[in-house]
Amino acid sequence: GAAAEIKRWTLNDFDIGKPLGRGKFGHVYLAREKRSTHIVALKVLFKSQLKQSQVEHQLRREVEIQSHLRHPNILRLYGYFYDQKRVYLILEYAAKGELYKELQKCKYFSERRAATYVASLARALIYCHGKHVIHRDIKPENLLVGAEGELKIADFGWSVHTFNRRRTMCGTLDYLPPEMVESVEHDASVDIWSLGVLCYEFLYGVPPFEAKEHSDTYKRILQVNLKFPSKPVVSSSAKDLISQMLVKETSQRLPLHKLLEHPWIVQNAEPS
Numbered sequence: 128g129a130a131a132e133i134k135r136w137t138l139n140d141f142d143i144g145k146p147l148g149r150g151k152f153g154h155v156y157l158a159r160e161k162r163s164t165h166i167v168a169l170k171v172l173f174k175s176q177l178k179q180s181q182v183e184h185q186l187r188r189e190v191e192i193q194s195h196l197r198h199p200n201i202l203r204l205y206g207y208f209y210d211q212k213r214v215y216l217i218l219e220y221a222a223k224g225e226l227y228k229e230l231q232k233c234k235y236f237s238e239r240r241a242a243t244y245v246a247s248l249a250r251a252l253i254y255c256h257g258k259h260v261i262h263r264d265i266k267p268e269n270l271l272v273g274a275e276g277e278l279k280i281a282d283f284g285w286s287v288h289t290f291n292r293r294r295t296m297c298g299t300l301d302y303l304p305p306e307m308v309e310s311v312e313h314d315a316s317v318d319i320w321s322l323g324v325l326c327y328e329f330l331y332g333v334p335p336f337e338a339k340e341h342s343d344t345y346k347r348i349l350q351v352n353l354k355f356p357s358k359p360v361v362s363s364s365a366k367d368l369i370s371q372m373l374v375k376e377t378s379q380r381l382p383l384h385k386l387l388e389h390p391w392i393v394q395n396a397e398p399s
């Protein structure tokens with residue numbers, strides 16, 4: 128048959144349902160693709176706001192990156208289309224919505240639930256890093272829950288392709304100025320740190336370096352001023368894992384595949 132031509136979607140291809148949520152750049156609606164009756168989430172972004180915030184390139188990068196990612200714990204971005212004023216993202220629908228609302232409701236998660244989420248996120252990040260993609264924005268607000276309770280990383284609006292200049296600079300790093308060498312170090316280990324912060328917040332209901340003033344949070348992060356409250360009671364095994372992820376020296380952070388072998392994960396995470 129004809130070469131697989133890229134399908135040009137339009138709003139007419141969809142029946143629009145209830146609003147699912149509203150973000151900074153636009154709203155998300157439940158929608159059904161008419162021909163297949165497939166249920167999706169449609170995120171509507173206003174071009175004016177994208178232009179104003181100069182994030183068009185980020186959006187293009189997200190669509191490009193997401194089009195190559197297929198993983199049960201990564202929310203699919205099936206495609207996009209636009210009209211005069213808006214850009215529409217055609218997204219996998221996560222039937223149980225936003226994880227942070229669930230966390231707010233039950234204050235903090237059990238160790239089994241937290242470990243199950245952390246293990247599935249680690250598997251998703253191992254997959255991304257294997258494709259030289261780092262998410263860079265792992266936080267409860269970017270995590271959705273599927274119909275079976277499975278976690279979905281969403282919103283790759285801040286993700287980037289990392290490539291190791293060592294290979295692409297024909298073998299030499301010598302001519303790179305410090306700031307570029309520095310950015311080369313900005314690698315997948317940022318997601319390990321964020322996953323450690325997330326694990327802490329799952330178990331205690333608050334992030335580890337929270338402070339009234341931003342400047343104090345910044346200082347606590349730089350000092351890795353990690354403290355474990357006495358309430359709620361959390362196993363020392365969980366604290367050990369978190370302490371191995373929230374390490375200042377990026378090369379010393381627990382690698383994700385080692386995380387999956389950590390006793391706390393092995394003993395608490397539901398088999399995937």
Ligand SMILES: O=C(O)Cn1ncc2ncnc(NCCc3cnc(NC(=O)Nc4cccc(Cl)c4)s3)c21
Pocket residue numbers: 147148149150152155168170172182183185186189202216218219220221222223224225271281282283284
């Ligand atoms: O989250 C809710 O409000 C409610 N909700 N409930 C269920 C549900 N099922 C699927 N998706 C939902 N929401 C959309 C999640 C996103 C995924 N990918 C995104 N990407 C993005 O926004 N990119 C983007 C935007 C503006 C600028 C730039 Cl540079 C990039 S948003 C759902």
